[in-house]
Amino acid sequence: MTSCGSGSANSAVKEDSTKNAKSNQVQSAAVGNDRKPLDTAEYQRLMTYLANGDSSGRWPVKSAPLPLAGAILPFHRIVAYYGNLQSKKMGALGKWSKDTMIRNLLSEVKKWSDADSTIKSIPALHYIAVTAQGAPGKDNKWRMRLSQRWIDTTIAWAKEINALVFIDVQIGLSDLKSEIPLFEKYLSMPNVHLGIDPEFAMNGKGGKRPGTVIGTLDASEINWVGDYLTDLVKKNNLPPKIFMIHRFTQGMVTNAKDIKLHPELQVVMDMDGWGPPDLKKGSYRYWINEQPVQFTGFKLFYVNDTEKSGQKEMMSREQVLSLKPKPIYIQYQ
Template sequence: MKRTISALALFIFIAVTNTACATTRKHFRDTSDKASMLDTLKYDSLMKKLANGDKSGRWPVKTKEYPLQGAILPFNRIIAFYGNLYSKNMGVLGQYPRKTMLNKLKEEVKNWEKADTSTNVVPALHYICVTAQADAGRNGLHNLRMPFSQIDTVISWAKSINALVFLDIQVGFSTVQTELPLLEKYMKMPNVHLGIDPEFSMKEGSVPGKRIGTFDADDINYVTGYLAKLVKKNDLPPKIFVVHRFTKRMVTNYKDIKLRPEVQVVMDMDGWGGPELKKGTYKYFISEEPVQFTGFKLFYKNDLKNEPHRMLTPKEILSLKPAPIYIQYQ
C-alpha cells in the first residue's frame, strides 16, 4: 500500500513539475520574444519624422520587413570621422593625432545633440581600409589594402570612446566580390560596419581619379546578401552599409536594390562645395532616388573653397527632406 501511494505521489509530483517547467519555459520564451522584438511603433514614428513632411510619397521608404532587433537606425544618428592613418589629406581621421581627433569628434557629437535633442547621437570612425591608387601596384588592381594592424588600431581607438567603426572600400580595378571576403573577420564584429565608394570602382578601365566610377544594384545586392548571411550565422545585430554618391551614374539601377532585415542601407551624399550646390546634389541623387536611409558628408576644407566659404550647419541639414541619419566629416 505504501509503495502504491509513493508511486502515485511520484506520478503527481512529476506531472506537476512538468506542468510547472512547461509554464516556466513558455514564460521565458514569451519574455525572450518580447525582449527580442523591435519596437515597430517607434520605428515607424521615427521614419516618419525623418521624412520631414515629404509630400512626394518617396519618404519614408516602404519596406516589406522591419530590421532585426538591435538595429541602430533610425533610433540613433551617427556622426563619423572619415580618413586613413597613412594620409593627412584623405580626411580628418588621419589628419590629427589620436587624442586631438577624438576630442574633435566628441565636440561634433555635442553639436548634433544640441541640434536635435530628440535623437541619440553615436560617434563613429569611418576608415578607408582599401584605397584606390593611380599606380597599378603589385596586384595590378590600382588599390592598396591597409594592413590589419592599422584596422586594429582604429578599432581600439573607437573602443576608447564607445564608437562604431566603418571599414570603407575603394576597389579600383578590383570588385566588392573580391575585397569584402578579405574583411570577414572584422565584419563578424558587432560594432564594425561597411562602406563602399563607387567613385573609385573603375569598371571601364580608367585610372582612379581620372573619371568617376560606378557600382550597380547587383554589386550592392551582393554586399547586402553577404552581410545578411554573416549576421544570421553569427547572431549579430543588423549591419549598416554606407554607399557614397554624388552623381547619377555612381549608382545604377537603384530601384533593383534589395532591402534585407539584416542590413541597413545608407545612401551618403558625398559631394563637396557650397551649401546650395550640396543641397542640390542631395535632392537629385539621394532624395529623388530613395533606397532606405540617407547620409550627408561635410568637408572641413573643400566645402570652404568657394563662395560663401562655409559649411552647412546641423540645423540646415536637419531641414532636408528626408533628414540624414548618418553624418560624415572629411
C-alpha cells in the first residue's frame, strides 16, 4: 500500500487511557445525537466568535443556512487523528499502538479545550478507507479500496472514547460516484462523517499517477457528494453530517464559491498543507479565508511540519487559534 502523504504548504503560497482519563477528557457519546432544538442565539454567537474579528465581511458566511438539531459545529471543536491502521507512515491514527494512540489523542483534545475554553474539543478518528496508489491496480484506477473490517475496527475504537469517525477517500483515477456509495451503511450512522481529498483526484490531469502532480475536484463533483449526504440524513433522520474537504492550493478545489450548503450538512474546508508557519498561514489565508465555504479546518503534521520543514515544533495551538477565522476542525497526521 502506497503511503501517499499530504502536500507541502509550499505548493500553496508561495494517564494512560484509563476510565478516569476518558471521563475527564471526552465529551458525552451523545455529541451529535442530542436532538434538542437548535439554540440559534448561541449558534450565531459562536459563529461570530469563530470569525475572530474578521473585518472582510467574509466570515461568518452569510449564505450558510441554520443547521438541523444535533449539529456538532460550532458547538464543539473536533480534534482528529488521521491515517490508516495498516500504515505507520500515513498519519497519527496508525503511527502508534492503539493504547498509545488513544492516550496521545485524548491529551491533544484536552490541550485544545484548555487553549480555547469557549468551545469544548472532542476527539475523532479519521480513517483513510480508499488510498491513492503508485501502481494502477487491476482496474487501472490507481487507488486501493481497503477491507471494511478496518472501518469496523475504527468505529469500535471510537466507541470506547466516545469519538466521532471520519471515512476519508482518495479516488485516484476513479470518481466520487463510484467510491462514496460503498460506505453508505457507515455514513448512515449518526457518528460517522466523510472526508474527500482532491490532492489525489487525478481525472483531468492527463492520466498522471497520484503523487506526481496535485489533483483537483470541482464544485460540481463536491456538490454531488453533498447532495448524496443530504439525502442520507433525510432518509435516516440523522443529525447534520460533517463533510470535510482537504485543500492547500487554489487548483485543488475549483469554483469553490459554487459549493452548495444544506441544513443537513456542515462543510469544512481543511487547510492540509505542511511547511513552516508562514507558509501554512499563507495557504490558510489565500485558499481558506479568502474563498469562504462554511467552516474551516487546519492540519498539523507531527513529522512534516518539523523534520521536513526545519522547525523545532509544530505551530502552537495559540498560533492556530489566532487565524481568521478560527479553525473548528483540527487534524493531526
